[in-house]
Amino acid sequence: MYTLTDLIAPLGLARWQQADCWPGAVIDGIAHYPSTPSRQLQSPIDAQDHGKLLPASAVEVRAAVGCAMVAFETWREVPAPRRGELVRRIGEAVRNHKTLLAQLITLETGKIGSEAEGEVQEWIDVCDYAAGLSRQLHGLTIASERPQHRLLEQWHPLGVVGVISAFNFPVAVWAWNAMLALVCGDAVVWKPSEKTPLSALAATALVLDALRDFDGAPSGLIQLVQGDASVGEYLAGDRHVSLISATGSVAMGRAVAQHAAARLGRSLLELGGNNAAIVTPSADLELATRAIVFSAAGTCGQRCTSLRRLFVHEDIADALQEKLITAYQHLSIGDPRLPATLVGPLIDEAAMKRMHAALTRAEIEGGRILIGGGQVRAGGNIPDGGCYVRPALLAMPEQTDVVHEETFAPLLYLMRYARLSDAIALNNAVSQGLSSAIFTTDLREAGAFIGPAGSDCGLANVNVGTSGAEIGGAFGGEKDTGGGRESGSDAWKHYMRRATNTLNDGHALPLAQGVRFG
Numbered sequence: 284m285y286t287l288t289d290l291i292a293p294l295g296l297a298r299w300q301q302a303d304c305w306p307g308a309v310i311d312g313i314a315h316y317p318s319t320p321s322r323q324l325q326s327p328i329d330a331q332d333h334g335k336l337l338p339a340s341a342v343e344v345r346a347a348v349g350c351a352m353v354a355f356e357t358w359r360e361v362p363a364p365r366r367g368e369l370v371r372r373i374g375e376a377v378r379n380h381k382t383l384l385a386q387l388i389t390l391e392t393g394k395i396g397s398e399a400e401g402e403v404q405e406w407i408d409v410c411d412y413a414a415g416l417s418r419q420l421h422g423l424t425i426a427s428e429r430p431q432h433r434l435l436e437q438w439h440p441l442g443v444v445g446v447i448s449a450f451n452f453p454v455a456v457w458a459w460n461a462m463l464a465l466v467c468g469d470a471v472v473w474k475p476s477e478k479t480p481l482s483a484l485a486a487t488a489l490v491l492d493a494l495r496d497f498d499g500a501p502s503g504l505i506q507l508v509q510g511d512a513s514v515g516e517y518l519a520g521d522r523h524v525s526l527i528s529a530t531g532s533v534a535m536g537r538a539v540a541q542h543a544a545a546r547l548g549r550s551l552l553e554l555g556g557n558n559a560a561i562v563t564p565s566a567d568l569e570l571a572t573r574a575i576v577f578s579a580a581g582t583c584g585q586r587c588t589s590l591r592r593l594f595v596h597e598d599i600a601d602a603l604q605e606k607l608i609t610a611y612q613h614l615s616i617g618d619p620r621l622p623a624t625l626v627g628p629l630i631d632e633a634a635m636k637r638m639h640a641a642l643t644r645a646e647i648e649g650g651r652i653l654i655g656g657g658q659v660r661a662g663g664n665i666p667d668g669g670c671y672v673r674p675a676l677l678a679m680p681e682q683t684d685v686v687h688e689e690t691f692a693p694l695l696y697l698m699r700y701a702r703l704s705d706a707i708a709l710n711n712a713v714s715q716g717l718s719s720a721i722f723t724t725d726l727r728e729a730g731a732f733i734g735p736a737g738s739d740c741g742l743a744n745v746n747v748g749t750s751g752a753e754i755g756g757a758f759g760g761e762k763d764t765g766g767g768r769e770s771g772s773d774a775w776k777h778y779m780r781r782a783t784n785t786l787n788d789g790h791a792l793p794l795a796q797g798v799r800f801g
């Protein structure tokens with residue numbers, strides 16, 4: 284079984300390890316070891332010691348932003364397809380390190396191998412997408428109301444993009460932002476989760492190596508500052524950061540949005556979800572069961588898109604409930620490094636306490652645990668020192684207070700409905716609006732769900748679970764989820780500034796709206 288020691292040299296981390304300490308900042312390619320109190324790192328799998336992080340202070344954050352500004356001034360002049368070539372080469376480097384990087388992600392998050400590899404694949408896919416996009420950063424030409432005038436729209440590089448990311452996708456979320464930002468001509472300062480600093484260092488090492496070998500790319504394009512919320516706040520509050528893209532809890536998003544708004548800065552928010560699926564009488568129950576179990580129990584319920592609420596038509600509720608209980612009985616829980624494991628540990632003890640508190644509240648609010656919920660003790664495939672739990676399925680009499688909250692753990696609340704319109708209303712009744720799904724073979728039901736009066740979420744799927752989005756679509760959600768969109772479609776526009784140009788190639792000076800002056 285691999286450990287961190289096996290990955291340090293092949294992932295290029297050895298250059299930064301000083302005794303058992305890791306740098307809290309990498310600025311212009313140079314590691315900084317601030318003298319702030321250190322943070323002890325350990326794997327959620329088995330509490331294995333990963334050394335200490337020396338978090339950045341406000342000084343390092345300011346320095347990183349300053350260096351990124353300098354890099355931006357050069358980079359914005361480099362033609363976009365050439366910028367795309369850099370990102371293509373980064374993608375090659377990531378391809379060559381896919382397994383190793385995935386193993387590091389597993390060690391830091393507790394994700395199973397296949398999901399960790401999927402996360403690295405997202406980075407690779409985004410590189411391919413961004414490289415193509417670098418030849419497609421197009422504006423419009425618009426009809427002018429004046430003779431011999433033209434209206435043009437151009438998209439220019441924006442500036443320094445700050446990225447704050449969550450623990451559960453320690454690399455992919457940053458890559459969605461950073462790879463697009465790079466082809467758009469921006470420089471990036473990254474503040475990863477304090478729970479996954481080594482994945483961030485490894486990702487930064489790969490990019491810095493690609494930058495070093497690339498003619499015309501300043502080393503300051505990618506900066507890293509590490510630490511807890513305060514580091515994120517310094518970054519969000521820095522007026523030289525043109526866009527702050529923040530992924531995490533709703534509480535974090537509210538704080539970041541206020542820092543950015545106070546300086547009239549732009550923010551792109553990707554916050555918590557409380558995702559639901561509706562299963563109608565016509566659904567293919569085998570397909571629905573598989574999708575539901577992956578969405579609810581996969582990643583140990585620690586995806587923003589994890590399925591948390593299930594509305595099942597009363598005519599099929601007993602049948603589906605039975606299938607789900609059987610599937611939950613067969614979930615293999617354990618060390619995520621073992622190929623047969625489907626559910627690894629929760630990230631930490633605080634997460635486990637929150638799960639147990641939610642279960643207790645759910646029971647007080649009339650819920651009944653159908654299966655799961657308990658802690659799995661060490662032994663066999665369960666290493667000592669991790670927080671392993673059995674994914675829980677609960678029958679709820681209605682959508683009570685606890686169901687309205689996102690508990691970042693494998694908890695699925697099952698509720699029954701009689702009319703589709705009621706189920707859609709319940710889907711929309713929570714404050715979050717990220718992902719949703721309907722399982723049906725009835726075209727009218729599917730249409731109602733994805734139509735304008737249907738699901739109010741940013742993602743609304745038919746016969747596909749709530750989690751596991753592809754990079755080609757715009758990813759994000761409404762309401763408390765923050766309204767941001769990342770990755771595919773036209774999300775690239777967030778990372779650029781739009782200039783409208785009016786061009787007069789005639790000799791006269793007609794004014795718009797027929798105004799006469801002099």
Ligand code: NAD
Nearest residue numbers: 449450475476512515516531532535538553554555556587
């Ligand atoms: P978190 O909010 O605790 O932390 C996320 C990041 O924000 C970390 O880097 C953290 O240090 C930083 N942070 C926290 N408070 C901050 C503040 N006041 N100012 C600036 N930065 C701050 O979230 P987490 O526990 O790491 O991740 C789980 C949460 O993230 C869940 O709510 C999940 O739904 C959400 N999430 C959303 C998406 C999405 O795309 N919508 C993706 C992944 C995770």
